[in-house]
Amino acid sequence: MSIPPAQARLSAIASHISSASAPSSSSGGVTAVSSISSPPPPPTTFHGYISHAPFNPPESGLQWGPFTPKKWTEYDVDIAITHCGICGSDLHTLRQGWGGTKYPVVVGHEIIGHAVRVGSVVSSLPHPIAVGDRVGVGAQAFSCHNNTNCDECSTSQQNHCRFSVDTYNGTYPADLGRSYGGYATHVRVDARFVFGIPATLPSELAAPLLCAGVTVFSPLKKIFSHHSTGSNSKKAIAIIGIGGLGHLGILLAKAMGYSRVIALSRNEDKRADALRLGADEYYPTSENSDPKASSWSKTLARSVDGIVCTVSSSRIPLRAYLRLLKVGGSFVMVGVPDGGEMPPVSAFQLVGGGISVGGSAIGSPDEVRECLQFCAEKGVGSWVSTWPMREAERAVLEMEGGRARYRLVLVNEDGIGKQAV
Ligand SMILES: NC(=O)c1ccc[n+]([C@@H]2O[C@H](COP(=O)([O-])OP(=O)(O)OC[C@H]3O[C@@H](n4cnc5c(N)ncnc54)[C@H](OP(=O)(O)O)[C@@H]3O)[C@@H](O)[C@H]2O)c1
Ligand SMILES: [Zn+2]
Ligand SMILES: [Zn+2]
Numbered sequence: 001m002s003i004p005p006a007q008a009r010l011s012a013i014a015s016h017i018s019s020a021s022a023p024s025s026s027s028g029g030v031t032a033v034s035s036i037s038s039p040p041p042p043p044t045t046f047h048g049y050i051s052h053a054p055f056n057p058p059e060s061g062l063q064w065g066p067f068t069p070k071k072w073t074e075y076d077v078d079i080a081i082t083h084c085g086i087c088g089s090d091l092h093t094l095r096q097g098w099g100g101t102k103y104p105v106v107v108g109h110e111i112i113g114h115a116v117r118v119g120s121v122v123s124s125l126p127h128p129i130a131v132g133d134r135v136g137v138g139a140q141a142f143s144c145h146n147n148t149n150c151d152e153c154s155t156s157q158q159n160h161c162r163f164s165v166d167t168y169n170g171t172y173p174a175d176l177g178r179s180y181g182g183y184a185t186h187v188r189v190d191a192r193f194v195f196g197i198p199a200t201l202p203s204e205l206a207a208p209l210l211c212a213g214v215t216v217f218s219p220l221k222k223i224f225s226h227h228s229t230g231s232n233s234k235k236a237i238a239i240i241g242i243g244g245l246g247h248l249g250i251l252l253a254k255a256m257g258y259s260r261v262i263a264l265s266r267n268e269d270k271r272a273d274a275l276r277l278g279a280d281e282y283y284p285t286s287e288n289s290d291p292k293a294s295s296w297s298k299t300l301a302r303s304v305d306g307i308v309c310t311v312s313s314s315r316i317p318l319r320a321y322l323r324l325l326k327v328g329g330s331f332v333m334v335g336v337p338d339g340g341e342m343p344p345v346s347a348f349q350l351v352g353g354g355i356s357v358g359g360s361a362i363g364s365p366d367e368v369r370e371c372l373q374f375c376a377e378k379g380v381g382s383w384v385s386t387w388p389m390r391e392a393e394r395a396v397l398e399m400e401g402g403r404a405r406y407r408l409v410l411v412n413e414d415g416i417g418k419q420a421v
Contacts, residue, residue, distance in 0.1 A: 018385040048106040048184025049392045055094035062183065062393040067106060069188040070177035074119035077129050077191045079137065084182035085110030085207040085384075086399045086408045088244060088312045089139065089336070093169055094396065097338030101169055108182030108410070109139040109167040110210045112203040115194070122191040127369070134197045136372070138210035139362045141167040141179050141189045158192075159362050167193075183392045183410060195368050198376035208244060208382040208407040209375055214363035216249040216308055217371040219332040222360075223306030224256055236260035236304040238324055239279075242270045245310035245334060247277055247383055247406035254278035255378040262304060264296070264321075273405065277383070285317065300324045302353075311335045318343040322355060330356040384409045 046069050049062035070076075090107040092098050115133045122129050129135055142165035143158040144150045152160040165172055167189065168181030181187065197206050216239075224235055237258045239249035242265045253261045254277075263270075263279035266286040274282045283296035297320040304324045309316065314337040322331055322345075333342065345357055363371065374380070387395040389410045399408055 046186040078117035079113040081113040083112040084108040106180040110207040111137040111182035205381040212244040214371045218363040219360040234259035238262040240264045240309040241311035244407045250277040307331045333359045
């Protein structure tokens with residue numbers, strides 16, 4: 001039997017999976033699911049790594065313990081978690097960098113697992129889920145589903161619904177309870193935010209696509225198809241910040257057909273990786289903090305159609321970044337720093353360059369499905385290292401220290417949440 005090209009590429013990419021302490025279920029392939037034929041009855045109390053106060057180990061780290069999921073509805077799916085990626089948003093939330101963290105909280109919203117309980121109406125939804133299916137959940141767990149005559153939900157933009165509930169640290173309407181994320185044995189989520197995982201995508205590579213992947217996929221697709229800037233039909237994109245989102249930004253931009261993909265990072269140390277990911281050019285930006293004198297800003301001036309900025313800090317040389325845009329180009333902020341502040345934008349720059357500055361939030365459920373399918377077809381695979389779920393706190397510290405290359409993915413070692421017992 002011949003190997004499909006995308007599968008061959010994913011097999012090659014699996015060489016980018018490293019493991020922190022050799023979790024038994026991760027071998028670059030799909031986690032074993034032999035126990036799914038006779039699953040244990042789903043628990044009513046879940047277990048996970050709970051944060052009770054702003055993250056500051058060892059005094060206040062992640063503590064293993066029980067929590068009560070949201071109240072069950074017949075739209076829900078209970079998932080036995082096998083994998084969960086660590087997103088930059090988990091850090092902001094754990095540290096209360098965005099404010100509004102309601103402890104106790106269980107973070108994690110790049111979740112893969114198997115459906116172990118499925119509500120009675122789920123089989124009649126447009127994208128049904130059945131017990132035993134390998135499924136994923138991203139950063140959103142609920143929206144109003146157009147029950148409020150919602151402009152967003154009625155136009156497949158549920159990610160902007162005003163009644164959206166995040167996968168963790170969210171409160172459901174109608175006293176249904178709180179949302180708890182994926183550093184856990186199980187998660188309970190409305191089936192309309194649960195996604196079937198294409199068979200060729202290994203779980204550890206698919207997990208980061210559910211948040212990081214779709215967050216860059218959505219603006220990259222829009223910039224590619226909507227912007228026709230300059231006289232040349234070839235499209236150039238700059239990805240700023242090469243972390244979990246940024247490395248997928250390079251991979252996806254290349255796979256989408258951008259003719260010039262430019263990676264910008266603070267320092268020199270990610271150059272080799274960025275080029276291996278597919279970037280055509282690489283510029284370290286902190287070599288000179290004075291934007292007027294920055295050589296990268298001069299070299300690249302008026303040469304890109306779009307910028308996707310994934311930087312998690314508010315200390316960004318925004319004026320220098322905006323100089324890179326061609327007339328009509330757009331800067332899309334996807335990074336959300338602690339406190340949410342950004343440097344001021346100059347009206348002279350906006351008006352003079354005819355440029356736009358905007359933002360983008362994850363993606364709609366349709367875009368998540370599209371992103372998963374696109375990555376399966378094109379053989380796009382995240383660069384990950386897997387960590388046993390029991391090492392969650394150490395993995396978060398590793399991520400906080402900027403040492404992730406480029407996504408850390410927690411693995412429940414027997415694939416169905418052994419730690420619950
Ligand atoms: N819009 C959305 O819907 C959405 C979805 C997911 C995540 N996010 C946000 O996107 C941001 C990135 O998430 P991520 O998971 O990609 O995080 P990450 O892996 O930590 O990457 C963030 C990158 O930002 C750059 N950076 C610049 N200044 C920094 C600083 N002072 N401290 C730390 N990093 C700095 C680094 O890139 P270099 O080393 O290359 O400079 C770093 O790799 C976070 O703010 C996260 O909350 C937003
Ligand atoms: Zn995320
Ligand atoms: Zn809505």
